[in-house]
Amino acid sequence: MATNDHSIGHIWLLPAGQAKQASIVEIPLTDVDPDGKLPLHLAIADVDRDGHPDLLVTPGDGPSMVYLFDTGKVALRPPTPDEQRRLVLSGANR
16 A cells, blocks of 8 residues: 655555564655655566565656565665666666
């Protein structure tokens, strides 16, 4: 689930339904949605081809923002610049 709360995206994560591992990811949206009114669309894909699902967040009809699954922390994080260059985004914006 994701909400746009005045240009701050809140994404609720509940891995495998485990409440003890629940977390919220906050992402700034002021660059793409300064009014904080665009809906957030979520998609799952393995864009870094590491065998783990990654999250694509798209505000409205804008470009997708990628968050990689960090297996060491069981969390999502933005890709490093080096990782960004290697992402495989089928038909999506980087």
